[in-house]
Amino acid sequence: MTGLVKTYFNHLHQYFLQFVPLSKEAFEKLVPYFVIRELDKKTIIVHPGEVDDYFNIIAKGLVRKYMVVNKKEITIQLATEGHMIHSEISFNTRVPSDCFIETIEPSVLISMSYENLQKVYATFPEFEKLGRLVITDMFIRKDIRDMTQLKNSTRERFVTYMKKHPDMLQRVPQKYLASYLNIKPETFSRLKHLLRSK
């Protein structure tokens, strides 16, 4: 393992530690089931119509999930270091995805295939609890995002997001951010003055 890969796995171990106590030895059991995927920017890793075979934790980079509806791209998720991204319905129920997943920056993903994930659970049932808590966390985060999207005004959505993720304005093309926040690109540009005045 190179130093860099070691660092990536260290981060993954830290991520899991939020959920359960997990010794280095116990974590090492999981490592062989993961693959490290190094990707250029603008690489599409899932196309609509394909069954998504991997869940991914982002070690480095930035990845976007989107749908195309009437030729318009609708960004559903923007994920950075330490976050998970996959086509949830496709991965979990083994049906074709209705989304694209694409890197925005050169990215490194720590990925586990569906098949390996099932092997892990079958071989080490003690990881069921970790799996349950990780998926619970995803479920809660998704609901919080949905609620913010539905309940907050355009301005509130903009300000809340930018305060929480100040680096994203530099890293993500504005049209994607606007789509993700469900704000028209013109409105998005106009709202940017709110960031300077503070």
Add this chain to the structure above:
Amino acid sequence: MEGLYDYIKQFAVLDRQEFDLLAQMLEVKRFDKKAVVTQSGEIENYLYFVSSGLVRKYFVYGKKEIITQLACEQDLVSSSVSFLSRKPSSYILETLEPSLLLGLSFDNMEKIYQMGPRMNRLGRLIIIDWLVQKEAWEHERIKQNPRERFVNFIRQNSELVQRVPQKHLASYLNMKPETFSRYKHLLSK
């Protein structure tokens, strides 16, 4: 309890004995029609299985009620995020018919998880199921126009259409009640 057994069976995790352990932890709760089961701002303490009846889950946005779930027999319903995160609920659960619910309290759920990996597996699979449903609900809202949402829903839920007041169906489908009425001619074809 047999209804619940059938529901649990689809996840292919527990044997009958394990199921009985789980069933012992449930509380039987009866509600009249239009009873509030969970109020917004409260921490949800139960995960319910609908044994009989009908429950709607909604949140209030401005003056509008937005329904995110209509749960009938064999469905699970809960202000699930509040239940799991122990934070105040953004949702309200209210019965639309007199209902008999089997409730699993948060404390009892934790006891069940301490019984071992298989119970955790069941929990994991149920939450994945919720996550997938949530995602599908969202994708349908993005992808389908109101007419498609109407037709698909009615095809798949002919029974609910008989039981749920139209204004609630319209809210669930994210359309105005007038639009819902207008689409009804599509069904006679």
